[in-house]
Amino acid sequence: MDNLRKGFPVLEQYTYLNTAASGLLPEKVWEYRQEHDLDFFLKASLLKEKMGDILTGVRESVGRFFMCAPNRVALVPNFSYGFNSILESIDKPSKVLLLKNDYPSINWAVESRDFRVVYADINEKLEENIIAQIEKEQPHFFAFSLVQWINGVKLNVEFLKKLKAKFPDVILIADGTQYFGTEAFDFDASGLDIAVSSCYKWMNAGYGNGFILFNESVQGKISPKNLGFGSLQGKYKAHEGNFIGKFEPGHYDTLNFGSLKVAIDLLQQTGMELISEKINKLKTIARERFAEAGLLEEWTLQREDYSSLFNIKGDEQLFNRLKGEGIITSLRGEGIRVSMHYFNSEKDLNRLFKALKI
Missing domain, CATH: 3.90.1150.10 (Aspartate Aminotransferase, domain 1)
Structure with missing residues (x-):
């Protein structure tokens, strides 16, 4: 050990x-970063010509690791960027269920927009509280952390599956930043509609990289609006109007996203x-x-x-x-x-x- x-x-x-x-x-991640920047120092645009291939490799690696098809994986710089992009894709005034005193980057982002917000208490009856509030308030979305940032209270996958089965029309959006990298996770079998995460904590990938995983059913229920040069570049983003490309509008840093792939490789090797x-x-x-x-x-x-x-x-x-x-x-x-x-x-x-x- x-x-x-x-x-x-x-x-x-x-x-x-x-x-x-x-x-x-x-x-190993540090070594990759040293080699990458040396290549950039020596080759400049010759390295960046490979950006599409590098990012495709990262996207496919994330998809394999979390059991999600790569055409449903969006790469984002961090959780907050990805989550705010999702919120801007939701028609207002939708009703959103939050957990009281959940991670500020979740609750503040929702509360700052024109949503109708309701809350469930975090206590020993957390799961019962969530079900009761969904039955009472009938929210369109439920946004929450899989693991609470202050005390580590955890919502397990079996509960999420039952929740989705009981309330199939409620869109479940989970922050996995305090969870991903601690145990195997099958996204497609989890019951989640959307999972978003930064990767600088339990994934050990350094800063500046994250991802969003989407269930197939989400397309058509949210309408991402971002567009830029990066939206149309690379495998899985071949045409205008594609879904994941609207979460990736700009030029991406192959240093940071390449670090994520190396970190995932290390977790898999371990x-x-x-x-x-x-x-x-x-x-x-x-x-x-x-x-x-x-x-x-x-x-x-x-x-x-x-x-x-x-x-x-x-x-x-x-x-x-x-x-x-x-x-x-x-x-x-x-x-x-x-x-x-x-x-x-x-x-x-x-x-x-x-x-x-x-």
Whole structure:
């Protein structure tokens, strides 16, 4: 298992428990970026002539990894860009269901537009709250995070499938930024209509790259309006009026999107089964120890499925003390957010437990 730490030199300096804020840049991705910029430095437009082929490779890699046909994969710089583009594609005034206190880049983007907005509470009865609000309010869209950014509360795929079966006309739009890269995910079987994600966290792809996955049924239900030179360039975007091209209007950075392909290759080489096995082991150990010490909100312990992202009781003074001991976390909400990925180890957790005196 220690072999999983190779290629992440920052782990030699810190106990890094902060992937929920920023994932690590793997050595293989760094090497790709060095080689890419050297090529650009030496070849300029000769390299950029290959831009279409490079982006096609990225699109197909994303599609294979998430079980979504490449002609339904749009490449975007980040979640917020992609999500805002989707919102601009929705006729107003549609009714949108949100989760109260969900990730600001979701809720702020919806609330700033002319939508009718209703909310479901995030608590131990999250799934029941969602169903009750859909039955009562009959929204056109439901936009939400698969994993909550503050406390790691997770909506699992089985619930999403049941939700879609029960409410087939509600368009489900999910943010996967705090989820994708932690376990295998079959988009076409998930029940989601649209999934959007940045890739700088659990995908370990660096900044400036993301994607949107679309279900076949979405075309005709939203009307993207962006157009530019990039909208018509490359495989899968061969004609004017195509769908995914309207989410890709400009020239794209092959450095950043090429990094995403290398990061996906690394996840596949490591093996998603092994990655999820390692994460599950670590999160189980952490949850049990945090619970025994009374560091978690009681209601979160009532949920069977959970992520490897936790919010433990603590203030800025404790946060700074942990940082002083080389333990990297984040201040979020009313506590300290701790998150662990497959390259973390039980030794990392034991250092944290020792520092917390639990």
